[in-house]
Amino acid sequence: MNQRRSRTKFTEDQLKILIKAFDQNPYPGYATKQRLALEINTDESRIQIWFQNRRARHQCQKKSEPDEDLESRQDQDHSEEEIQSREDRRCRTSYTSSQLHTLIGAFMNNPYPGIDTREQLAKEIGIPESRVQIWFQNRRSRFHVQRKREPDDQDSEQRQDQDQDLWDERVQAALAPGAQQAASDQRTVSTEGGRGQHLIAHNPRQLLPSCCF
């Protein structure tokens, strides 16, 4: 089950263009990323990921080459570029109640959808897949925050053990030949994302707007 997006292989020419753009500004705004996407004939979301990874590698290199002058200059550059980037953000996507209903339903079924599911959802609600991915990221994040804020209605250690047991059970079920995901359970877990984190909706309604009921 290949649930990850297949790896993008950039050509040498594409990389030249990307690296040149990175050297000019490691924090390009949305318009720049779109222009680059057009120029090298790829999706804007792939450009965004490439810049994120490039910045991460760049930071590592910077740490391993402690040149104070270079470092301070680059830090200064970054702060200016960050401001530029913030002026050029992508416009907020606003979802209709119908679109949200679909997304929330999918989230309750599986908070870690793979590329196929995300693309299917994107097609269904007419939103780019990259926005669906971001929606799930934000949703999971706020779910985790909410879980932390919840008052303990039982011993937390006991609850963690129960969560782990349920997680293991679902992983076993998912790996079993011909296994079907039990999606109707109120306590829902899935491994489709494949990273091993688990997230259990004790009460999924807590995260849902009233318009969904």
Next chain:
DNA sequence: TCTAATCTTATCAGGGGCACCCTGATAAGCACATTAGA
């Protein structure tokens, strides 16, 4: 082995409705995020 893809967490910022709150977008990741495909 390299690096695209993905994850969590924190924060910025738009928009609804008038002081915040919700939530989409973005950045960082520090015993230098982790995972996994080519």
